[in-house]
Amino acid sequence: MKRIFLMFVAAILTVGVVTAQLKQSAEAAKADTKVLKTTIKVPTIVCGSCVTTVTNALKKVDGVKTAKVDLKKKTATVTYASTKATVDKLEKAIADAGYDANDVKRNPEAYEKLDACCKTDEKK
Ligand SMILES: [Cu+2]
Secondary structure (H helix, E strand, O other): OHHHHHHHHHHHHHHHHHHHHHHHHHHHHHHHOOEEEEEEEOOOOOOHHHHHHHHHHHHOOOOEEEEEEEOOOOEEEEEEEOOOOOHHHHHHHHHHOOOOEOOEOOOHHHHHOOOHHHOOHHHO
């Protein structure tokens, strides 16, 4: 009987220690998450519709907090969680929406699907 009691106590202690460790590592992961900010060049945007398309594409990326596209400056300023998103992912999201992003060229298929007013090639 005493033995069962001791095993019971040991089990409770083990659960307690494991829980504390899990809590610690969760807090450590949280502390490592930083909100980063980056500005990406989007030289091929030409109108409000482009701004909406790029903004929505960025907001769909996991970890993105805010996305603000400036039509005049032709930039997209993004804040994102360092543990989830990367600049590469953000650039790719913009390229997949049909627009150049920094040195990443747009996805040609996505570009073809854009509204006529957003296609920069014809306006050169
Ligand atoms: Cu447009």
